[in-house]
Amino acid sequence: MKFRTTTLVFSLCALSALTTSGRLSAQEGQDQHRSSHNPKLIEFDAPEAGKVSSPYCAPYCGTFAYANNDLGEVVGYYTDANIVPHGFLRSLDGHMISFDAPGAGLGADLDEGTVAYGINDLGVIAGQFEDSNYVFHGFVRFRDGSFATFDAPEAGTGANQGTLATSINLEGETAGYYLDESYVVHGFVRSADGEVTSFDPPDSIYTYPCQETCLNQEGAITGYYYDESYILHGFLREPDGKITTVDVPGLGTGALTIAASINPEGAITGYYSGSDNVYHGFVRTPGGHFTTFDVPAAATGAGEGTAAFSINLLGAVTGIFLDANNATHGFSRSVDSTFAKFDAPDAGTGAGQGTRPSTNNLQGAVTGWYVDADGVNHGFVWSPAP
Numbered sequence: 001m002k003f004r005t006t007t008l009v010f011s012l013c014a015l016s017a018l019t020t021s022g023r024l025s026a027q028e029g030q031d032q033h034r035s036s037h038n039p040k041l042i043e044f045d046a047p048e049a050g051k052v053s054s055p056y057c058a059p060y061c062g063t064f065a066y067a068n069n070d071l072g073e074v075v076g077y078y079t080d081a082n083i084v085p086h087g088f089l090r091s092l093d094g095h096m097i098s099f100d101a102p103g104a105g106l107g108a109d110l111d112e113g114t115v116a117y118g119i120n121d122l123g124v125i126a127g128q129f130e131d132s133n134y135v136f137h138g139f140v141r142f143r144d145g146s147f148a149t150f151d152a153p154e155a156g157t158g159a160n161q162g163t164l165a166t167s168i169n170l171e172g173e174t175a176g177y178y179l180d181e182s183y184v185v186h187g188f189v190r191s192a193d194g195e196v197t198s199f200d201p202p203d204s205i206y207t208y209p210c211q212e213t214c215l216n217q218e219g220a221i222t223g224y225y226y227d228e229s230y231i232l233h234g235f236l237r238e239p240d241g242k243i244t245t246v247d248v249p250g251l252g253t254g255a256l257t258i259a260a261s262i263n264p265e266g267a268i269t270g271y272y273s274g275s276d277n278v279y280h281g282f283v284r285t286p287g288g289h290f291t292t293f294d295v296p297a298a299a300t301g302a303g304e305g306t307a308a309f310s311i312n313l314l315g316a317v318t319g320i321f322l323d324a325n326n327a328t329h330g331f332s333r334s335v336d337s338t339f340a341k342f343d344a345p346d347a348g349t350g351a352g353q354g355t356r357p358s359t360n361n362l363q364g365a366v367t368g369w370y371v372d373a374d375g376v377n378h379g380f381v382w383s384p385a386p
Contacts, residue, residue, distance in 0.1 A: 038385035043344055043370070045378050046078035046088050046096055053375045056083040056109045059352070062377035065090070067118045067212040067359045068367040075116040075125050076369075076379060085113030087127060087141070090379070101129035101139040102147055116141070117176075118168045118212050126168035128176070136162030138176060138190070152178040152188045152196050165190070167215035175215040177208055187237070189221060201235050201243045203227045209237075210270075212359050213261040213310050222246070222262040224270075234259030234270055248272040248282050248290055257282075260319075261310040261359075269317050271307040279305030281319060281333070295321040295331045295339055308333075310359040310366075318360040318368075328354035332366060332384060344370035344380045355380070 045051075049063045057079045065076040072092030077085050084106050089097045105112025112134065116127040123143040128136050135157055140148045155163045155178035165176040172192030177185050187207040190196045200207045204225035215221050219239035224232050234246030234257040247257045251274045260270040266286035273279045278300055282292045298306045298321035308319035315335035320328045327349050332340045343355045347370040357368035366382040 039340065039342065039383055041342060041344060041380055041382045042094075043346060043378055043380050044090065044094065044096075046086070046098060048080050048086075048098065049078035050081045050083070051376065054083055057085075057111050059371075059375060060111075060377070061375070062369075063088075063379045064369045064377055065358060065367040065379035065381070066116065068361050068365060068381070069119045069121050069123075070362040071121060071123075072361070072363075072365060072381075073119055073123060074367045074379070074381065075119045075127075076367075077113070077115040077127075079111070079113075082108040083111050084108065085111065085115060087114040087116035087125070089116070089119070089123075089125065099141065099145070101127070101137075101141070101149060103131050103137065103149060104129035105132040105134075107132060114139075117166045118174075120168050120170050120172075122170065124168060124172060126165040126174045126176075128162075128164040128166075130162075134159040136160075136164050136179070138163045138165035138174065140165070140168070140172070140174060148194070150190060150194065150196065152186075152198060154178070154180055154186070154198060156181040156183070163188070166209060166211040167213065167221075169215045169219070170217050171219070173215060173219060175209045175221045187221070187223065189215070189219070189237075197241075199237060199241065199243065201225050201233070201245065204235075205230075207235075210258075210260050213263075214259075216262050216266065217264050218266070220262055220266055222259040222268050222270075224258045232256035232258060234268070236262070236268065246270075246284060248292065251275075258307075259284075260308060263311045263315070264313050267311055267315060269308040269311040269319075271305075271319070273305070277302040279303075279307050279322075281306045281308035281317065283308070283311065283315070283317060293333065293337065295329075295333075295341065297329070297341060298322060299324045306331075309357060312360050312364065313362050314364075316360055316364050318357040318366045320354075320356055325349065326351035328356050328371075330355040330357040330366065330368065330382065332357075332360065332364060332382075334364075340384060342366075342382050344378070346370070346372055346378070348373035348375075357382070 125141040209223035
């Protein structure tokens with residue numbers, strides 16, 4: 001299954017992106033609790049997740065936690081021992097439900113299946129599935145376990161084309177992107193009643209609404225796009241359809257800006273680099289003012305630095321930083337610019353390994369995944385000290 005982590009999942013140097021299955025399992029007692037006092041980090045795996053890497057799914061083998069809501073629920077996906085991806089929903093107390101979107105391919109060693117990307121506070125989930133012809137489709141899964149599946153009207157119907165829903169807001173709107181018959185990527189927004197609207201910034205050749213927390217309650221969408229010179233720019237699409245380029249000012253030729261999350265107030269976070277290819281985080285206010293930052297422990301060589309992935313209602317930001325070994329570590333940055341750094345205890349410490357936060361909720365709890373020394377992925381939830 002391709003396009004699972006197209007929002008440049010960091011490596012940082014990698015700019016080179018209706019029925020449930022009936023598998024209801026109690027995760028209590030299977031989670032690995034690793035904490036001292038506060039803060040606390042809990043490691044977890046979907047009960048049926050494969051525990052070894054395989055060439056059929058590497059580097060996407062194991063359990064990936066993509067998003068958490070304000071109730072502490074977490075969604076994502078896992079690959080099982082037969083290399084079939086399945087979506088999951090994990091409750092605050094650790095119980096997990098596995099599910100497959102209707103029409104998802106379930107063939108062994110084919111890496112098709114279901115991926116859940118986002119969840120709102122009503123428990124409605126958005127994601128994508130790949131069918132047995134390797135075509136992608138969007139889905140919405142409701143609290144009762146029922147599904148609505150959909151396609152952008154101009155999405156291609158060939159292998160590795162189709163529609164991928166990556167964010168959902170409290171109103172039930174979804175956003176994401178689709179690949180047309182020429183494999184060109186475009187953004188879309190889908191209303192709660194099923195109307196799909198396609199969009200691209202004026203000078204875009206590929207448009208990527210970012211994943212998980214990139215559509216806010218007002219209907220504003222953020223993400224990034226490539227221009228004709230293959231330079232990356234952030235964008236903000238307002239509810240009325242107006243699109244504004246979001247670039248950190250003063251960077252010069254060859255710079256890039258990735259907008260990675262928008263909160264209910266319209267503040268955007270992400271990361272950028274200049275000509276030195278070192279990455280830095282930023283926060284953009286609704287009024288367009290930028291604040292840039294670096295985690296103090298981040299390495300400062302080319303392809304290293306700091307990347308921000310999610311911003312919550314209060315302005316707290318989570319993301320990663322790279323060390324000199326190109327291993328990733330998690331951080332949470334409070335609105336007063338205080339940093340908390342954290343690692344999953346079982347995360348690997350080599351290049352391409354480590355701890356990778358994805359989203360943070362209103363309470364500041366962070367979910368994401370970590371890569372162990374064997375290249376297998378596992379979910380985690382990190383909770384800050386009260």
